[in-house]
Amino acid sequence: MAVTGDPRPGLGCVGAPRLLAGLDRIPRLDRSAHLTAHGTLPRYRPDELIGLADDIDLRGRGGAGFPFARKLRAVTRSARGRDAPTAVVVNGSEGEPSCLKDTALLLHAPHLVLDGALLAAAALGADDVVVAVTREDVEQSVRDAVAERGPAGRRVRVARLPERFVTGEGTALVSGLNGGAVLPSGQKVRTSERGLGGVPTLLSNTETYAQLGVAARLGAPEYRSAGLPGEPGTVLLTVAGSTVVETPTGASLAYVLELCGTDPGQGVLVGGYHGRWLDPVAARSALVSRQSLAGFGAVLGAGAVLPLPEDTCPAGEVARVTRWMAKESAGQCGPCVRGLPALADVLDDVLRGGGGEALEAVEARMTAVRGRGACSHPDGTSHFVASALAAFPDEFHDHAFGGGCGRRVLGALPLPRDESPxxxxxxxxxxxxxxxxxxxxxxxxxxxxxxxxxxxxxxxxxxxxxxxxxxxxxxxxxxxxxxx
Structure with missing residues (x-):
């Protein structure tokens, strides 16, 4: 089913929508339209909400896939052990240009996200609920939604942070909300122990809270009626950097691409710019499922799905993204400050016909940054390049030894543009x-x-x-x- 509305981004569904319900009629669900589409929100005791999250195996949709019920329990234990208050944070930052699903929710269905966050806050006894965003239009949409709730929305605060790739990293986000630099701490600090204002904090992704808002209304049995038995429910995907699609888990990845008017082309990058490439055969066989993608060495991550068209240069596209990723460095450690720009430089050498020496230098630069960063950015970028080398070996070889592919770099992998459109x-x-x-x-x-x-x-x-x-x-x- 196609869903019309605000084309920033485009929306679509495989089967009946849940998260996107009602958006086939109007572009944004205000409070009244939200209640019409989804109904009133039931009350849950803390143990009931944790049980619901367990029953539906609700996991974080920001990339890591951590079980939500375990987060709730961890925050509860930490608060009791310290006799401390708690807080809830919605991570609505999307620093990666290939991901728009959280933007879609907060622009079109913000009340569903607020429902989930306030349910969690009630279960934890948290008075402080913060929605962290990076885009001006998203900030305004959430502020409007908070105002539409009247007195009930007063406990929700909206905070805008810089739009950068590293902003969504947990410690960077919390640091920014606490008034510090929006940079990863480099330390293994669990927000469930010390987060917003130093108190135990439930930090999760926008879609995760929206899924909780849906599940609370449906109940576990009905929620599990869609999707795979081991991975129930639906998931949001951002396809080709422009269209957000809600699909049940277990759907064919190739069918989702077809719905969006495209195909696997030369290959499909799954999981965004810290993700992995699927070759066309794998992309046609894969399902929208953690288990299925794991069989191909890939992860769904934050749900970015990027098919590479036949008429663009794979090596050039990868080099272009790698250069941007190097510029998105947190600037705190050697692997980011020096290692990633050096990796981008040697990829450019490959494109200029640097021969076997350039290809060997790429391998050496990837090895040099792995496992040494203060956050996952160097590792993720290195794995992105390594996956591309494995997916397009002939392309990189031909460029390195002077042949090239003869195709232009069309920018099929989306990046922000500083210059005029x-x-x-x-x-x-x-x-x-x-x-x-x-x-x-x-x-x-x-x-x-x-x-x-x-x-x-x-x-x-x-x-x-x-x-x-x-x-x-x-x-x-x-x-x-x-x-x-």
Missing amino acids: ERLVVDWTLCKGHGLCVDILPDVVRLDADGYPAKASMPVPARLRPKALRAVRRCPALALRIQD
Whole structure:
């Protein structure tokens, strides 16, 4: 089922929606529309809420997949042991440009997230509930939702932090909320022991709280009626950096890609820029499931799914992302400050035809940063490059020894753009008015009275670049191009 609404990002569903329920009618669920779509929120005793999270095997949806019930128990034990108050933090930061699912929830269905956070706060006896975000539009949407709740929303605070890759790391997020630098601490500090204001804190991802809000209404048996027996429920995926899809676990990954108008292409990066590549055969066989993806050496992580089109250069795409990841360093330790830029440099050497020596240097640089960082960023970036080398060995070899693939780097792996947006340009000598471009890019293309694009040149926001590339490829008259 396609879901219409605010195209930032696009939304879609496989089967009946749960998290995205009601968004086929209106773009954002205010308090009234939220209650109409989802119903009132039942009350749960602390032991009942923990039991519910256990029964549905609710896990963190931010990447680590830690059991939510264990987090609740850990915060409870720590608070009792210290006779301390507790706090609840919603991690709504998405520093990775390939992930938009938390943004989608907080823009379109913020009350579902607040429901889950307030349920958890009630179970823990927490007075302080903080939603941490990085985008201005997301901040405003959450503030509006808090205001819509009236007096009941007063216990919720919204905090905006810098939009960086490392902001979502637990210790960095808590440090920022506590007024410090938004940087990983480099220490193994459990937020369940010492988090917001130094008190035991339940810190989890936006989608996790939204899933709790759904499960509290459905109950465990009904919640488990969707998805796999061992991984019940639904999951949100961000496909190609532009479309957020809700799907039951166990769905075919290839079908999800088809629903979004794409295919595995040269391969699919699963789990984002700390993730792993699936080759096309594996991508067509894989299910949306932790167990299935583990069989291919991949993890779902934060739910980013990035197919690589046939008409872009894999080596160039990987080098481009690696350079950006190096710039997103926390700047605190050698593996980040020196190791990641050096890794990006030697990847560029490979692209310039540096031969076997350049390929060996890539391996050496990856080895040098692994296991030595203050946070997981050096390891994650190194594993991303290693997975790419394994997925596209001929591409990197051909570039290193001077052949190359002859394809441009189209930017199919999304990255933020500091400069002005690219433009979608129409060649009037070729355009036949088929109208496919407006179907794919309704937020960019407008048609005139005769059914032709109203403008010859239209700005393309970075978040819509994957859709613009799709429009270029699908134009029957080959009348579109992307221009800087």
